[in-house]
Amino acid sequence: MAAGAVFWLWLAASVPVFWALPTRLRSGFLAATSFAYVAWLDAWVAVGLAAWALLYHALARRRTSVRLLWLVSAALLVLAYFKYLPALFEALGAHGALRIVVPLGLSYFCFKLIHFAVEAHRGAFADSRLDDFLAYIFLFPAFTAGPIERYDHFLRFRNLCWRSDDTVEGLTRIAHGLIKKFVFCEALLAPQLAERDGLSGILQIVEVMPVHQVWLFFVLSFLYLYLDFGAYTDIAIGASRLFGIRLIENFRWPIVATSIVDFWKRWHQSLAGWCQAYVYLPVIGLTRRPVLATYASFMAMGLWHNASWAWIAWGLTHASAVVGYGYWARARRRWRLRMPEGAWTRVLTTPATLAVVVMAGVFTSLDGRGTPVDAARIFGRMLGF
Structure with a gap:
């Protein structure tokens, strides 16, 4: 089954169960269902990230400068290993020497861990509950496409009781995202960018193209990027709102x-x-x-x-x-x-x-x-x- 279809089924099944549970169990359920979704995407990655999350939650609140340095450095090294080491090997000409698949959502995950470690070192989150933390770190609507939520914002701007306004606003925001993606991006902008074989075609004839056409292509490229990224952000924010969570x-x-x-x-x-x-x-x-x-x-x-x-x-x-x-x-x-x-x-x-x-x-x-x-x-x- 396509990942997109699974996301919508997961969301549709999770939201009613979430609100049917007693309040004290909701964070744990959201953490569990979010982890299960990430595990469906890649089981071994999910296990590894869960181990990292548990380690950071246990160590970050023990306030020593050395521990903070180790935690921040570890997150950056993991990010560098997956995202930057392959690029370095390729730049050095070692094609095919290193094949590393970057886990989905790794950049957002690592930046969340660094944020939690730094703020915990400063004295925040002393009474952080593990279920709240795991729900924050694995929140599946925002796991792969952000935004980079702050833990204090996550805790402060969530409703513990179901509100019809949250449901209406969440569904409306999701609708906005779908319109941006499928109407503006795919139906209107994508065909324009595909003319002359897209960027590869532009590069072949750029010296003889009219100046305004070169500008038009890259303006449309920027608009496509903005609307495409904005669409995924709208969907993430709207889907999270269905759980009573107001993301940044x-x-x-x-x-x-x-x-x-x-x-x-x-x-x-x-x-x-x-x-x-x-x-x-x-x-x-x-x-x-x-x-x-x-x-x-x-x-x-x-x-x-x-x-x-x-x-x-x-x-x-x-x-x-x-x-x-x-x-x-x-x-x-x-x-x-x-x-x-x-x-x-x-x-x-x-x-x-x-x-x-x-x-x-x-x-x-x-x-x-x-x-x-x-x-x-x-x-x-x-x-x-």
């Missing part, structure tokens, strides 16, 4: 952002917030250098997706844009420059912001399908050369 939001209309900084307050908010808390602030605390902290954060976001030249270039591009905007904002304050505000200003700043985002997206479009030379060819044509 991931998007807040990033396509209307008026600056690159505003964009990152709206795009992939859970990942951006995680990197701000566990990369940006620690780096700035150690170095007192905001620029270095910004680059470290975006490099972490890029590598979280994939250890490839494309995602590294994407991170460097966004970091440079954010740093550049910061210099410009400080210069405006220093020189007391007053910029016009209002709808007409947004008509200019919003397209300019999206142009930067779309150009950075050229790198990720080429991930595994192109080279830095191909990126240079595309950029050259986008700029009219």
Whole structure:
């Protein structure tokens, strides 16, 4: 049976049982049914992740700096082994020397563990129940596609009693996700992107394509990515709401952002917030250098997706844009420059912001399908050369 069909059957069967149980048993049931779903996807992976989760729950609340260092390092090493070691071997030319299948949801799982370890070290979660923790760490609606939920948010924003509003909002959010996926992405955008054989066709003729057609292709690629990821996020948030759980939001209309900084307050908010808390602030605390902290954060976001030249270039591009905007904002304050505000200003700043985002997206479009030379060819044509 297809994984998608199993997900919907699992959800339909789990929700009524969850609410039929006494309150004290619900977290345990949600943990068990979520673990069972992950085990259906890959039994050995589920067993390994469960062992890791139990270990972290037992050790993270014993507050010593050495233990915290070991726990964070262990999570990063596991992530590096599965996601980055194969890429390193391939870059060194050892094709076929290492075949490692990345477990589904590993990135989200590891970032959740790091969050729990750090916050427990700071004194939070001292009375954390094991069933609550396992329900949080394995929550099956969000296991493979996020968002990166925080444990304190998970505990605070859940309803212990069934509410019709949660059911209505959850089903509505799921419907929004399905419409985004099957109507906007697959019915409207996918056929447009498939013209001229998609990216591979574009690369063959990019030097002779009209500039506006090159831009159109990558704007549509960005919209497809946004709506596709937003669809899975909507489904995860909506499905979780059926259990009374209000997950953190991931998007807040990033396509209307008026600056690159505003964009990152709206795009992939859970990942951006995680990197701000566990990369940006620690780096700035150690170095007192905001620029270095910004680059470290975006490099972490890029590598979280994939250890490839494309995602590294994407991170460097966004970091440079954010740093550049910061210099410009400080210069405006220093020189007391007053910029016009209002709808007409947004008509200019919003397209300019999206142009930067779309150009950075050229790198990720080429991930595994192109080279830095191909990126240079595309950029050259986008700029009219």
